[in-house]
Amino acid sequence: MLLKVHLAGCLYTCFFNTLFFFERCATCLEPQNLTAVSEFLLLGLSDDPELEPILFGLFLSMYLVTVLGNLLIILAVSSDSHLHTPMYFFLSNLSLADIGFSTTTIPKMLVNIQTHSKSITYAGCLTQVSFFILFGCLDNLLLAVMAYDRFVAICHPLNYSVIMSPRFCSLLVLMSLFGSLLESQIHFLMVSQLTFCTNVKIHHFFCDALQLFHLACSDTSIHTILMYFMSAIFGGFPLSGILCSYTQIVSSILRIPSTGGKYKAFSTCSSHLLVVCLFYGTGLGVYLSSSISSSLQKGAVASVIYTVVTPMLNPFIYSLRNKDIKRALWGTISRIF
Template sequence: MSLHLFCLFNTLFFFKRCPIFMEPQNLTGVSEFFLMGLSDDLELQPLLFGLFLSMYLVTVLGNLLIILAVSSDPHLYTPMYFFLSNLSLADIGFSTTTIPKMLLNIQTHSRSITYADCLTQVSFFFLFGCLDNLLLAVMAYDRFVAICHPLHYPVIMNPCLCGFLVLVSFFSSLLDSQIHCLMVSQLTFCTSVEIHHFFCDAPQLLHLACSDTSINTILMYFMGAIFGGIPLSGILCSYTQIVSSIMRIPSTGGKYKAFSTCGSHLSVVCLFYGTGLGVYLSSSVSPYPRKGAVASVMYTVVTPMLNPFIYGLRNKDIKRALWGIISRTD
């Protein structure tokens, strides 16, 4: 918990240094944007509100239960569950960045978002999205050490290294978000302020800008290659070694037991990168930007909601800890 508070303090400190939290320097003449959402049909708005409110509540409740289970059961004070609790915290932040604003706009029949709020949303979106990405890579390394070097696992994955890996992931994500914050804050916008999305999407802001965005586009791809490609490469390398080690186990039961320890993580990795890649491909081939917004629901809303179910339903330790909490409250 102290690590979470430390990270939160540093987040607020760094965000105050972001241009959107300094004296207003918006020279674009744009004071607000308009989030066009997922649909213009007024009859669908109550359905969308109920659907996304339910999904958001399930996401927050499910991930909070994971954090509660890990923090309340001493048997779960292990590196794997430490990383899992941090992943759950990042998922809560990732969903909270986008969904509440969309729900507020639907409820108030408004589509506006201020310039400062839009940039703030961009910053936190990249912060928690990148943190999710890096934590999945850290968890893959944890599974690699557990399966490929089981005798040295307690020595290698010691508490100091685990805390260091989470802090590095956090500050790397913070750096990524601040670079995007600075990049978007330097854009000049003219008259078109309609964002065909349910949140402030940085690539769409680049399309709306009337200034030269070639450097910004190159920088965005460069940052994506570093903070997206490197963790994904680490995950692939880890699982290549894991599969190689598992195949050398003589018994079928031993292979199943070894693979079951990383089955939940592998499911989350496939879901996270699969939906993200699907959104990227669909937005690149589709001429309609709103279809990309609908596809983005998969990795911004659905994936954080399903993560607790994947880990909770497949993990006996989590279920035992939750039943222990319920029995103590009776």
């Protein structure tokens, strides 16, 4: 428990130190040196003023549900000693990453709707890009770590406590965090080197790195290649690890003689498998839809699924299909109220 508290403190410290770093760097790279613009325009999801109150209420509700649901998961895991296991330790870190992922984009969108403004500063845009990549990559890596945890639990149950020691679990989370920081810093540096002219309209509700590349006046071919290369590393390798883990898991489950044993083994990883399908399925769907459709506005609407809906649904998926989480949640809620 003490190790978890120290690790949580380390994560929060890294978060705020990184935020301070990106803001200072973005300020140092002010537009007078590299770009002719001081702000960008986020066109959002709709140009209809009558839809703005509806969008504000909808996204505010989803954001509050996301933050509350994931906070309850973190409180339940930290307060119930029965949940001090690697699986729930990784789950609490995933919930923390989901909160950061949603907080990176939705509050700015809500502020713009409320103030009837579409602007975001140059420094704010670079900071948003950095943290969007940071938490998106952290989600990706943590899902791969959780898949490995389920692989060890099902395929090597007798050695599970030895392999998934608290020290090793903490190391996996820290490696995921530092890997995410590396990718976000690379994207930050690439975007900060772009030169922009007059077209500063972003057809999205947040600063999307790919659209910034399209808006740049300078040559972005090398930046684009590097971005896809980094995406292949930090996206393709974790996905390959998840597929390999579940290939071994399914093979082990099929060798279990009893039907009850198969169901019990599958139930331990069903929630994680559902979250993986939701995360990668929606992300792949958005990518394919943006490739097929030339409408940037439709791509922005489709991206709501993986940037807003998926982090909101994760707590429900884990709590509704897990008796231990439901018991701990009810205990946490009863103590609060």
